[in-house]
Amino acid sequence: MSNVEKYQQAFTETFGLGEDQLADLKYQDVPEWDSVGHMNLMGALEDVFDIEMDIDDITDFSSFEHGKTILKKYNVNV
């Protein structure tokens, strides 16, 4: 599975969304991406990419798109 697919899957599985709903998705756009959903998503991304994220990056992770920029810091290209 490519990184893009892994990244999308973390979102679709955590929030129960379709891939077509991800492109403009931002924190708190859907009820599932609340603070608890956010922790689940961060845990899923850490596991799938085998990284340990800093709290500042976890706080800053505000959208599907912006998340890609954050993951670059951990040498994950999505």
Add this chain to the structure above:
Amino acid sequence: MQSALDKLQFETGAYGFGGVEKLRPMPVFCDEAIAFLDAISKAIFARDDIRAYPDLASFGFLCRARNLKRLKKEYGSFTDYRCGKGVSLHFTPSNIPLNFAYSLFLGLVTGNVCLIRMSSKEFPQATILVDIIRNVMESDAFSIFRDRVAIFRYQHDKDVTDYLSSLCDIRIIWGSDDTISEIRTSPLPARSFDVTFADRYSMCVINAEAYLNDADPHKEATAFYNDTLFFDQNACTSPRLMYWLGDAQTVVQAQETFWAHFESAIRDRDYRTSGNLAVEKLLNQQIAAIELDGIGTGLSGDSLVRRTNIERIPEDLEPFACPGGFFLEYANPSLAPLAESITRKLQTLTYIGFDAAALFDELGLDRAIGIDRLVANGRASEFGLVWDGYDMLFQMSKKVAVL
């Protein structure tokens, strides 16, 4: 002694205490403790009702293995040749539902045996968590922790506290100040010591102009809600006083914007306060009006949240503090009065519209008697190994000098 110990009500399995002082400590951040905490984390997130308890989710998020490995990495070679002190005894408070769990977390990552006294107050998320911890301890993979973790309650009893204190290498006491004084009447072994978390209070400093230019004033108001009313403003980290930096006109404008957003954050969450607090808040507002030349207002004219603009910051904020939505506000074009009002009791300063490093310098925090935490608005209750000015990794462990 056994008759005194019969008064203990165990939340985890029954515990004998005999021979506890002979148990060996573990290395800090040892694999066993990381796996144990990670199992607790997984069990928390496996619950269907987790959304009802964001504080439980936060604790679970802290306990995940990846976070612990990251924390360990941050300490680098400071973790070498370092293990727990031995037996840690914890007296945890009733104002924060999961405080006992954070104390347990500290004891486990630092490699200590953990004897935890919970408060007698019942919280649903605390009940859920002790059930989870007990279940994890019952699984064969974590049987070693059956000797190393005991969570219990008892009504105050000096004989019991004397006995438990005689067993411990380190005693952690989460305030109030009265509780600390009371527990300190029970002597400790010669080499043992107390780490106390006494009564403290917190403030928030807001740069009015920067706030008004902030792109997301609603986000700041919501973050402020999470720091304050989420805990009924009962946490020592919940700001009591808001220090507005700016000229009078800008401050008034910023206050109007801020409180309008705060009010909507309250309504979104359907916050309720108990009736007696409404009276207490009104009373406090009048005391502040008399003693601090305060002018009081409420949000939307109701009694839910009471604001009081004051002309001078009291030397001790405590008599003017009240939980459940009571905010003193002070405005000044300079930060000097804030720097002058830093006392030993001032624990956390949250900030909006500042660069933390510049604010640290401007307030002279490199030589300040108070303020142990300078954190962005919304992160007041964020737990870390550094708390109240202590680095708990060092406080609760011993280092072998290897020369």
